[in-house]
Amino acid sequence: MARPLAIEYRGAVYHVMNRDQGRQRTFLTPTDFEIFLQVLDETHVLCGVEVLAYCLMGNHYHLCLGTPGANLWCVIRHLYLPFLMKSLENP
Numbered sequence: 001m002a003r004p005l006a007i008e009y010r011g012a013v014y015h016v017m018n019r020d021q022g023r024q025r026t027f028l029t030p031t032d033f034e035i036f037l038q039v040l041d042e043t044h045v046l047c048g049v050e051v052l053a054y055c056l057m058g059n060h061y062h063l064c065l066g067t068p069g070a071n072l073w074c075v076i077r078h079l080y081l082p083f084l085m086k087s088l089e090n091p
Contacts (some may be wrong), residue, residue: 008070013052016075018061026059036061037084047074 020026027033033056040063044051050066065075 008067008072010068012067012070012072014063014067014072016063016065016072017026017060018080023059026061027056036083039079042067042082043075046078047071047077049075 005013019024027036036056040054043049048069049071050068051063052066053062053064055062065072067075
């Protein structure tokens with residue numbers, strides 16, 4: 001079941017967390033961590049969000065993001081799929 005949409009507003013700070021289904025590993029290799037950070041940086045530039053803090057663990061991650069433009073949707077859209085595609089390209 002999908003979660004309800006987050007209420008977005010300018011200047012908000014969000015805790016974003018992602019854990020794979022069944023607690024499977026999100027990051028399989030050290031390269032996966034590097035790819036994620038690269039995609040996070042690209043998302044930061046593209047969406048104009050502030051990455052205040054992050055914590056990457058083997059099976060999940062936490063992000064603390066500031067959204068000056070009420071655009072959390074942009075982060076979600078541009079973070080998840082590009083990371084998945086790039087990590088699949090680099091087995």
